[in-house]
Amino acid sequence: MKNLLNIGFIAILSGLTFTSCNDNEDYETIQSVEKVKIDSVAIVNDTMSVFDVQSIRTYQKFTQQCEGFYGYDYVHTADFDRNVTAYKFKTNANCGSGTFKGFNQINFAPKVAGTYNFKFWTGDTTFITKTIVVQ
Numbered sequence: 001m002k003n004l005l006n007i008g009f010i011a012i013l014s015g016l017t018f019t020s021c022n023d024n025e026d027y028e029t030i031q032s033v034e035k036v037k038i039d040s041v042a043i044v045n046d047t048m049s050v051f052d053v054q055s056i057r058t059y060q061k062f063t064q065q066c067e068g069f070y071g072y073d074y075v076h077t078a079d080f081d082r083n084v085t086a087y088k089f090k091t092n093a094n095c096g097s098g099t100f101k102g103f104n105q106i107n108f109a110p111k112v113a114g115t116y117n118f119k120f121w122t123g124d125t126t127f128i129t130k131t132i133v134v135q
Helices: 002-018
Strands: 030-036 040-043 054-063 067-078 081-091 099-108 114-123 126-134
Touching: 030 054, 040 126, 054 067, 054 081, 067 099
Parallel strands: 081 114
Antiparallel strands: 030 081, 040 054, 054 099, 067 081, 114 126
């Protein structure tokens, strides 16, 4: 009986060894990540209270079928100054001929009252500047 179990166990292990995974190459992989210009910014309220949360939307253009939003670089440059840069990813998919406008958002939740200045990167050395007063 013990020999029969050992033979069965060896047979199962042999079967697992010869089984291969399906290496389907039909999926898309990210090839690069780079800055993407922020075309516009939407802030609902330019005045808010401490500990409130406000969504700040940014709008960018992407090439169809091969690009999309990757993330933000949100840098505190001073106590009340923030620089925001958006990043896009590019995949190995065939790009479409057109573009689409996507939006993403940052949830701003200040813990200190003050006048906050946001600079959103629009390309080269240009920025969209927005101010939120927190009371």
